[in-house]
Amino acid sequence: MNNSNDQLIVRELTKTFSIATESLPILAGVDLELSRGDALAITGPSGSGKSTLLYILGVLDQPTSGEVIQFGQNPFVLNAKEQAEYRNHNVGFIFQDHHLMPQFSVLENVLIPTMVNQEAANDAEERARHLLERVGLQDRMHHRPAQISGGERQRVAVCRALINNPRLLLADEPTGNLDRTNTESIGKLLLEINQEQNTILICVTHSSELAALFPQHQRLRDGLLVTESV
Numbered sequence: 231m232n233n234s235n236d237q238l239i240v241r242e243l244t245k246t247f248s249i250a251t252e253s254l255p256i257l258a259g260v261d262l263e264l265s266r267g268d269a270l271a272i273t274g275p276s277g278s279g280k281s282t283l284l285y286i287l288g289v290l291d292q293p294t295s296g297e298v299i300q301f302g303q304n305p306f307v308l309n310a311k312e313q314a315e316y317r318n319h320n321v322g323f324i325f326q327d328h329h330l331m332p333q334f335s336v337l338e339n340v341l342i343p344t345m346v347n348q349e350a351a352n353d354a355e356e357r358a359r360h361l362l363e364r365v366g367l368q369d370r371m372h373h374r375p376a377q378i379s380g381g382e383r384q385r386v387a388v389c390r391a392l393i394n395n396p397r398l399l400l401a402d403e404p405t406g407n408l409d410r411t412n413t414e415s416i417g418k419l420l421l422e423i424n425q426e427q428n429t430i431l432i433c434v435t436h437s438s439e440l441a442a443l444f445p446q447h448q449r450l451r452d453g454l455l456v457t458e459s460v
């Protein structure tokens with residue numbers, strides 16, 4: 231039986247943006263249930279609300295209505311400071327653009343999220359080194375982001391997302407700037423790490439090649455998630 235402490239549960243989630251007097255419904259009742267170890271790719275047309283959904287799941291935006299329970303907790307009842315702590319402890323983000331700090335080394339970039347997490351800071355450097363070794367960057371730790379390749383930069387971003395041991399890993403078009411070979415290798419890396427660290431992995435992508443690697447695939451259409459046959 232599934233334990234709700236290990237689950238992400240979304241029921242009837244809606245999101246409507248209001249611009250002046252216009253209201254723009256984007257998510258129209260999304261249902262989703264995932265457990266630790268699950269990996270889901272979400273595809274859908276441009277503007278269908280994929281990033282909006284991911285931002286809500288990452289507690290970076292509020293739903294308009296509906297229920298979101300993550301690991302037995304509703305993060306939307308928390309105040310802003312508590313939400314920031316919740317995100318830091320539970321959620322890892324990977325974006326299309328790596329957002330690495332150019333003036334810091336690869337190792338320092340991976341350590342940034344530990345600076346506000348005292349608990350994680352203890353053995354942080356050892357874990358950062360271990361993660362960078364895990365993704366094959368043991369010889370690039372002291373390079374600056376400009377001194378490594380695009381695929382390597384995205385591997386650093388993966389390590390940075392993992393440094394606080396998140397239970398939920400969210401990737402928004404993580405291979406959008408990469409070629410086919412790097413797309414496949416980042417996709418496989420995310421899926422291997424998802425299994426090794428028992429995370430819930432959700433990846434939004436336009437790449438059908440990347441989505442095809444995932445054991446679960448849903449499409450966002452007309453504000454709803456629809457299962458795609460694999």
Ligand SMILES: Nc1ncnc2c1ncn2[C@@H]1O[C@H](COP(=O)(O)OP(=O)(O)OP(=O)(O)O)[C@@H](O)[C@H]1O
Nearest residue numbers: 247248249256274275276277278279280281282283
């Ligand atoms: N803060 C906002 N205020 C108003 N409208 C917004 C806001 N954020 C997103 N939208 C609108 O919501 C819709 C969905 O945007 P979203 O970025 O989630 O789509 P997407 O499926 O991720 O698109 P893409 O594949 O092009 O990245 C878009 O039409 C966008 O203009």
